[in-house]
Structure formats: structure tokens, C-alpha cells
Amino acid sequence: MTGMVLGGRYRLEASLGSGGMAEVWRAVDERLGRKVAVKLLHPRALPPERERFLLEVRALSRLFHPGIVQVLDLGEVEGRPYFVMELVEGGTFDRLGPFEEGPEGERILEAAIQVMEALAHLHAQGILHRDLTPKNILLTKEGHPKVMDFGLAYLLQESRHLTRTGYTLGTPTYMAPEQAKGLPLTPRADLYSLGAVLYRTLTGKPPFEGENDQAILFQHVYEPPKPPQALNPTIPSGVAEAVLSLLAKHPEERPSHPSLFKSPLQEFQALRLATPRAGSSRSGHYPMAPDPRRLSLKGKVDLGGEAAWPGEMVYAHGRVYLGAGRGLVEVDLLSGTVRRENLPEEVTAPPVVRGGVYVAAWDGRVRRLKAQALEWSADTGAEITAAPLVLGERVFVASRDGSLYAFERDRLLYRFQAGGHLSASPTFHRGLLFLASEDGFLYALDPDTGALRYKVKTSPVHAPVAAYRGVLFIPTWEGEVYAFDPLSRETLWNTAVEGEIWGGLALDEERVYVAAWDGVLRALDQATGEEVWSLEVGKVTAGLSYAAGHVYVATEEGRFLAVDQRGQVVFEATGLGAVQVPPLPLAQEILVANLAGKLFRFGVG
Structure with missing residues (x-):
């Protein structure tokens, strides 16, 4: 034809x-x-x-x-x-997953909101879909979901003579309990199916699996699904609770308001800001920023200690946290007050805020502080320069002795020994832990056991490995960037720049941004590694940050720049002193901390 x-x-x-x-x-x-x-x-x-x-x-x-x-x-x-x-050509809905702590996670939640709104419109017209699956929610090339395939649709007022039991019509993997039992359906049956679709997208697996349709349908009717975090520990509790509420066995217990995922989305955006490099996928992609064309210096704060590489600022509940000298600094952005938690040794790693504050220091200890008090500490016995990776109840710490330590509170679960110093935090992506070592290898580990799945040759790495849409982007100290597919274990491309790469990369939808000691900021095409544009900025130690269409870079010469996606400088401040930690984009301001311990607040208005 x-x-x-x-x-x-x-x-x-x-x-x-x-x-x-x-x-x-x-x-x-x-x-x-x-x-x-x-x-x-x-x-x-x-x-x-x-x-x-x-x-x-x-x-x-x-x-x-x-x-x-x-x-x-x-x-x-x-x-x-x-x-x-x-024609909708972006693939099926589950291609958005699994959930990651970078922009991928935000995209899933935004898409969930859009599907909830589409279903609300559908149900307002008196229509039930009855066969909502990942294949029946397609994505545009921009990633927006479109509900389709209404072959089993049920028009409440017009098609009563066509009704048949849900037991014979529909897809068992995503079928509501009442549909599996052949009971009369309401719009909340579609909500259950959406919950099953989201569960599959977030975790990579459907809520129930079995040897045949009968086994799957039995579980839909009688068995509770596993908590999504058991399959993917990066899923925030608010997101998991929303999905499980849609999977309630009784229709009347399923929430129908389209805004169900709006609150979890806001909570997740806040959670990203509380983790270095904007999440465990280490993408340098932050959720929000003001218009940089309207920025001006609004104030300075004395941190009381040196803010040096590889430090990084994180934000939670109106406060910014940063290691400065022998202390953890907490800055209240509303009042401008500074509080220091003095520690026995220099804080040499970015903090993480998850309920409490996790901070690692040169003495080899990772500490969890809560309400300004030490809750517990765990000792690696070796210097730490990498931020802890917190996944649920587990804390993963990379140390200078070449070991990755997995703790549950202060209890050591396992230790994996790499072949060289670990200067960069581990990256959790697609269900694996990735360690980039100074011995020039990338190690892929099972996060539950620490077992080595495989390792590949790179070259020495000091900066975090970025991850986006199933691809790892590896910045090496010698000045190469590798794009690596962790499933096929193939290098997709590698591009050399002049000078060592000390700071983390930043990613947007299409580009990889890298700055090195040669003083040049480069935008590389994510698909090919080809240089799209370059810009002289000055020597860079700090990682890059990306938010709302702009790359933020700070240099050893004291320049702070906002650069748009075409490579045009839209804002610049000079005379800040050497900067070695990445700028932190927030909703209303951009924060820059210099090596001497001064925090500059650039805001609008």
C-alpha cells in the first residue's frame, strides 16, 4: 500500500x-x-x-x-x-524514564501533570479510555504527551450496548482491579491505569509481573505493589505517594484532581537544589533562574572561611549550605545571617541536604547533622573530596584511598576498591553506580552489593560524570570529554579541548557545555561531540551551571558570566576574586562564592 x-x-x-x-x-x-x-x-x-x-x-x-x-x-x-x-513521533511515554534526579525527573512529573489534565478533559466529555498504556500515550519530539488509541473507549451515554467486561478488553499489565473483575467502570479506572504507566516509567518495571495474564490480574485485585523506591531509590517520597494513591484498590480512594503531581514537582525542584550538581545524575542543570539581563549585585556575605575547589553550594528551605575552611556554613537568605558549624578538619566536599545535612571532610568522616546537632558519623579512614551520594537510607562515599563506601547510617554495608584515587562523586544512572577514578577507568557497580558489573578505560577524572537521557558524559583531567552509552558499553564520541578539566559539565536539551584551564567555554553537540561555538572566558576551575536557557560560569580571574545558548554574553560582573565553586542559580537570584569566602548575591529588581 x-x-x-x-x-x-x-x-x-x-x-x-x-x-x-x-x-x-x-x-x-x-x-x-x-x-x-x-x-x-x-x-x-x-x-x-x-x-x-x-x-x-x-x-x-x-x-x-x-x-x-x-x-x-x-x-x-x-x-x-x-x-x-x-503524527506524534517522539516515542512512547515510558521512554521518559526511569526517574533521575536531573531534568529527566522533572520532565516525567511535568508530563504526568499534562496527562492528568488530558484525562480530566476526556472524562468531562463522558468518555473513558479503558486501555491506557505507555504505547497509548505518545510523546511529541519536544516531549509533550498525547493520549491516543481510543479503540476501547467507552462513551458513557452513547455506547452502553457495546460494553463488555474489562476482563476481555484492555491490557492486563495496566488494568484496574474493577476492570479485571468485569465490574462497571468509572473514570477512576483510567486513573489506575495511569498510575501503572507512571510506575513503569519511574522504575523501569510495571507494578505487577507474572507468568500469564491471570497471575497479573490476580495481583491487581489482591496484592499491594512494591514501594517504587524499592526499585529506584532516586524517586522522592512525594512522587511515590502520588503514584501509589492512583494504584489504590478501591476506585473512590484514587485522587482525581489534575494537580496531583504539581506539589511533588515543586518538592522535587527544591530537592534538586539541595544536592550538588543538581541531582545524582550530576548534570549541572538547575530547575530555575531569573532573567540574567536584569541582574545586579544586591549584597555580599562573609562566609568566614575559604570556599575552594571542589566545594559547591546547595540550597534548601531558604538557606544555602557550603563548606568553608574548617566549617559548614549556613546562610539564611532572608535575613542574611551566617551560622558556622565548626569541624575538626577542613570541609573538602560539597554538602547534601536530605532531611539533615550530610557533610564530608578531610578527616575521612561523613557526618549527618540535624537541627544543628550531630546525628551520626561514619569513618572511611581516608581523605574525602567528593560529595556523598544519598539514595534513600543509603549513603555512598568516594574517598582518596580509591574506595567507595556504602553506609546505612553509620553501618558499613560494603566497600569497593577502585584502582586509583576517587576525587569525583559517584553518579547513579539507569540503576548503576558509576565511579570515575584517577587511574583512568570508569567502574560500573551494582548499588545494592557493590559488585563490579564492568569497567572501561577512559583517562584520569577529577570532575563528576554527567548523565542525561541514558548517556554518560565523562570529563577527563587531560582535557577530553567522552559520551558513553552504559548499556551498549560503547563510546559514542570523544572531543579534546586544550587544558585540564577541573569542574563539572553542564547540559541542556541539545548541548554539553565544558570549560577548561585553557580559558575557553565550549558548547558541544550532545549527539556528535562537534563544537557548536566557543567563547574566551578565562581559566575555569569551578563547574558550570545551566538554568533557563543560560550557562553560568565563574573564573579564576574573578569574572562571572551568563551566556545564552548562542554563545552570547548577556551579563558580566568582574573583580570578584578567584572563584572555584560553581554559581548557584535560584528562582530570584544567582549566588557566587569566591575563594576568599565572600558570597555575592546577584538578583533582579
């Missing part, structure tokens, strides 16, 4: 798939010159299938919402009805 023209305008180009009653084609609307999708009923379709096909058309044609695929035209060829709809 390739090349066939339907209705005098829709030329079929390639098959996109075929189901029990219809096939879907990518086509070109030759009248308007745009790509579309055509759903065409099979010639062997039985009368009930034909009726359900036409029911899908009627259901879709009355829906006008950005989160629902749009019907564009209807026709018939050789007695076979077809309808034309917008």
Missing part, C-alpha cells in the same frame, strides 16, 4: 504498526504539505470491530485538548473507513 493516495490527498509512506482491527500509516497530506498519521480499518474486520473503530473516531472528534491526539479528517477507501490524525 506504500504510495497509495487516500481521499485524493493522503499519500501513505510507511507502516507504523498494525493491531487486531486496524493498521496505522505515516502519510503526507499533499494538499497542506504536512506529515500525518492514518488509521485504516483492516479489510477482514468484523462488524463489532468496525463499530468500535467508528466509536473511536466519534470519541476523538469531540476532543480538543493539547494532551489528546487530534483528528483531522475522516474518509473511506474500498469500503474500509479510515481517519487522519496528527
